[in-house]
Amino acid sequence: MSETPPDISHDQHAVRRQKLAELRATGHDPFRASFTPTHFSGDALKLHVDGQDNAVTVAVAGRLVTIRDMGKSQFVKILDQHGQIQLYIKKDVVGEEAYAAFKKLDLGDFIGARGTLFKTKTGEVTVRVEANGVTLVTKALRPLPEKWHGLADPEQVYRQRYLDLIVNTESRARLMLRPKIVSHIRHLLEARQFIEVETPMLQNVAGGAAARPFTTRHNALGTDFLLRISLELYLKRMLVGGYDRVFEIGRNFRNEGISRKHNPEFTMLEVYQAYSDYRGMMALVRDLLQSLVREVIRPADGSLKIKHAASGEDIEFGGAWREVSYKELIHAATGDADWFVRSKAEKIAGAEKLGLGVDPKWEEFEITNEIFSKQIEPTLIQPTFVTHLPKELCPLAKLTLEDPTTIDVFELVIGGMEVAPAYSEQNDPDAQRAMFEAQAGGDQQSIDHDFLLALEHGMPPAGGMGIGIDRLCILLTGAESIRDVILFPQLRPGGAKAEG
């Protein structure tokens, strides 16, 4: 027994495991302890009345994130769903043995604490822990990242998001905002008598958008399915079925690149309203976004302005929003009022004059749209309804009566990003079939014949709109990347740092 134990003081994992072993040896299993808090931290803090210290007793629980040890007393902070609350532990209050046990706690441990609320000299409402007031409810066997700089390595932030949420206050605030945004959207739509539905993610034909789908296999049916790339065609079946106002908030999957604006799985809101049209959708989306800024984001100055991270410009959500046709924007960008009657060769020359590389194999509308997406869209920082896109860009909308080369749609652009497209929905089954066939180019398999059958049964005239929830959250939270508003963004597998 004369052997000196090996020095493990450098190995925080080993030190914590040893503490766990000691606790168990003395009959305290920190994974079997129970504690029932009476309040979340934020609610508890509100209970303190100025000038009435120690009048209210609360029980709070959370993760130990700060320890300030002053010998015979300590200030510590715990973190729960609401945020942090400070605890004050005095040796002469809790007793020698309990105080010694408390000193063995580590940052990251989950504890429960019971005590009375008081205000410290510096004005922070704090729980004065009472005798037998502390319970260790879970031992953390791994150390937390550094307290001041937090977790900065982007890879670890995404792979171990839980650590990011514990130590990076801004990440936590931003990600907590997202459920509030989604909830607010739901409530607003429900208040307007929209019905929320759930439609299939496993589909035979991935329709409603142009994107490469993921494929998966159903064993019992012995058949492949595609993961949906859009919600559109099933929600329209609901219009056929007599649901006049429907929406769905759900995951779409697109088997394409990953970037600051793209995650392979992302969340869409789609809304369909019978007897409305794209102009009705304009009012709806503006109401929705203004309400979100007013009620959820609540800019401090009482305005409806949000800072745009990429440009530094303030985005003004209040008031009426700019409305401009696609053709007007193209005319202005090219300086050519006759752009749309120019030959393909002239369009190629025009695009190249703007510094854009174009593939001669492209269709004319693709050349024009390259100008829109590269030269125009990124400059539209303030909310802008771009209306009447060329009909080739979407086969699911009604043609404009006065100009059958365009469709009755808008694309809402904010912060240089497409946020919400909306259409007067095509409900003529023959026109719809013709558009599908033209687009499929003989590939009958890519046509959703079941949807066309539904249309033949009759779909009421309707306006429809989609909002990319992730992009909306980027805008509303001032984030720089889609990865900052998705809890667990897609990364290459297996890269997590190996831990002993």
Place this chain on the structure above:
RNA sequence: GGCUCUCUAGCUCAAUGGUAGAGCAGUUGACUCUUAAUCAAUUGGUUUCGGGUUCGAGUCCCGAGGGAGCCA
């Protein structure tokens, strides 16, 4: 998929091709109102991995892997 950048202690970061360091965290001690608490001492490294050049490589070269940005 292409180009550029990046990977060093648990975390945040240093280190002309020449002995791998600091702060926080950890460990030991002091301190009964702290706010990145303070003070003293102290442990801790296969520098992402595999090759190469060199008397000598964290640093230069090649390859692999992860991540970031731009492009497609």
